[in-house]
Amino acid sequence: MIDLYTWSTPNGHKVHIMLEEIGADYVVHPIHIGQGDQFDADFLKISPNNKIPAIVDQDGPNGKPYAVFESGAILMYLADKIDRLLPKDPVKRYDAIQWLMFQMGSIGPMLGQAHHFNKYAPQAIEYAQKRYENEANRLYGVMDRRLGQTRFLAGNDYSIADIATWPWLRSATTQGVNIDDYPNVRRWFEQIGERDNVRAGLQVLADHKTDLTDEQAFENMFGSQQYTKR
Template sequence: MITLYGGPTPNARKIAIALLEMGLDWRLEYIDILAGDQLTPEFLALNPNNKTPVIVDDEGPEGPSFVLWETGAILLYLAEKTGRFVPADPAKRAICWQWLMFQVSGVGPMFGQEAHFTHYAKDRHEYAIARYSREVDRLMMVIDKRLSEAEWLAGDDYTIADMATLPYLRRQLIEKAGRFANVDRWGAAMLERPAVAEGMTVGVARAETIEGGLTGFTDEHRAILWGDRQHARR
């Protein structure tokens, strides 16, 4: 059994998709990041970086209760564990890793900053909104060009690179529909996969959650995620 610690976030949904695609036995341990569950001693014992997701594998390489965090590492671990969704050919495997790292180093951070300044920051910062919105569009162009050359991000085969990327593009597929035809084609193919559709529903959103942002998003939420509580010495 693998326990996934997370909630309704793109990063947790990447892992849920992989677990479902790989047919692994797993369960969700819900972590409410707006309530500060990730700052508890129990969670920090799993991940001192206080971020979700984390997995605990009861049948890990070192025996029971193998703990792993960082989504790129988790996806590579699960692919190696099952022998699935990473190409066997060394060159193709390296291309898969390349697009996985592109997601974790570029798409995740830049799309996250765009969402933060556009929807969640208490005050509007026009420079930051413009800066990250333009970078999101640039990254979308990179992905769209790649998908004009190949069916999937890593090439002919569906891989963990696709699983990692789709959750961050879900809002963009709606808001930018028609602007990036190859991304639209890829996104539709992804969402037709039962494991992807199910994985994208993982975690119960709080009542405050609405399309495009949060209503009732408080200073306490901001303190937990980005302010004093997040940056307190532990």
């Protein structure tokens, strides 16, 4: 049994989809990031960086409960546990890991910043908007070239690299991207979106929303609460 601590965000969706893909038994524990649940002392014991998602595998290594934080690490842990979606062959395995790291180091941070400055920043900052929109489009271009050569990001097999990346592309317009400019990305995005397990993963906490027009929610997400010593 997996205890899943999460919220309805791209990083949360990665793990929701993964758990559905591998047919895992899991219990969802909502961490309402607008209300500040991520700063709770009990959650920090599981996720010391106060970010969702995190899991506790009740049947972890040596049969003992084991906590994992950071979405990329969770995907790797689950893939190894079930021996799916991360190949054993060294070349194929590191192809998948490279594209997973591409998501963790570039897609998530850069697209997240584009989304933030275009939607949530208290005032429009043209330099920041253009900076991150340009980088978002560059990254879509990297993916488009890759997906012109292979069916999926890591090759011809669906992997954790695709699971990690796909949720971030659901907000292309807010990122300043016209996905139609990247036909290979669009083909890949639509293909993955048709998977039953992907659709099921998106339904996890789908009725839970964070209203960032609320002053306290905005403070918990982007204000001084993030920087309080704990």
